[in-house]
Amino acid sequence: MSGPGLVLRKLTLAIDDHVLLRNFELAIAPGRIVTVMGPSGCGKSSLLAAITGVLEPAFRFSGDILINGRTISQLPPERRRVGILFQDDLLFPHLSVGDNLAFAIPPDRRGVVRRTLVQDALADAQLGGLADRDPASLSGGQRARISLMRTLLSQPEALLLDEPFNKLDAVLRQQFRSFVFERAGRLGIPTLLVTHDREDAPAGEPILVWPDPGPGQIDVR
Template identity: 50%
Template sequence: MSGLQIDALQIDRAGIAMARLTAHIPRGQVLSVMGPSGSGKSTLLAALIGALPPEFTVTGRVSLNGRAVMGLATQDRRIGLLYQDDVLFPHLSVAQNLGFGLRAGGSKAERMARIDSMLARIGLAGYGPRDPATLSGGQRARVALARTLLAEPEALLLDEPFARLDQALRAQIRELVFALAKDLPVILVTHDPEDARAAGGPVVDPMGSPLAL
């Protein structure tokens, strides 16, 4: 089955259920997970990429395009994660930051061509040599998104990536993210109903219960 299939996923800590989810997210759909801070939203994403601390217990099955991923290392799952902090490397140029996201293989010229193409797609053509410190918040968010997508993920997780942006910029970056990820299954974690409405897909809480906006 194509897309992201989550079957009876449950994350516990010290015997307490932190998150539960059963869902099928086809390519092109965004599942929004809404809830207040500390409700288990980010814990759910960490479980999906295999980054939970050992005190958590995870049961259930997750497959991506028919491939079981729960037993795989994070880098082998082909699941991208975009945070609310852009986490750009300050000692690298914009192009070098993007190169860090590229999968192995290809000549130097081919890799630079892919970086330049992605910069053009996000509206930052020619910004490769720039120092990340010279970028605006919106530009940094675009670069972080581009780096995530250059890794060629088969699914994308969004951990409140718009939270630090002002309202006008938030809508602009949100539209860009959804447009560039239109062929991927996406899970968006947010506490903002406007984000979930813009995503246009189903909305649940961290325990998997449907929510009405």
């Protein structure tokens, strides 16, 4: 069970004596989107934290996480290349829209290239010309799109979505949902969505109800 995409192998996650997941297995091929559903507080966010590498020390965790055959579970968060979107856009409030985007671009891109990348990302999100704006002056939908573009600019090899549509109203929610799925699919990024709302899941993709602590196994390659 290795190869391209995001692979979780024999993942066990526990806090104190409470086991959240035991020997959990999951594989997501590039461009595919797997939805994990479960009630709030079940540990979905902790699973994502384990993948991004920011799990609090109180949790115990074992198993392997691989991206495109590369084991990342021992890497520090900044070298995992796992992008994440939360239900809040979390644009850095002290930076302009353009600087928020530029912050995400890997340092090996320099000068004009960086600026072009920022311009392109803004144009792609139909927000051209807003580079110098204060994030706080943007609408919720605009902020959400910037947030996604920021994540994509960091060239992630996997994308995690932590109820990212939750705070948007019904119309925006539909728009942003397809915006996200379309780009994740186009860029061929394996995507893991956690939500408590079945409506969020993309059509035709697998939905996994939050597994009991017992072993779950899903392969969507």
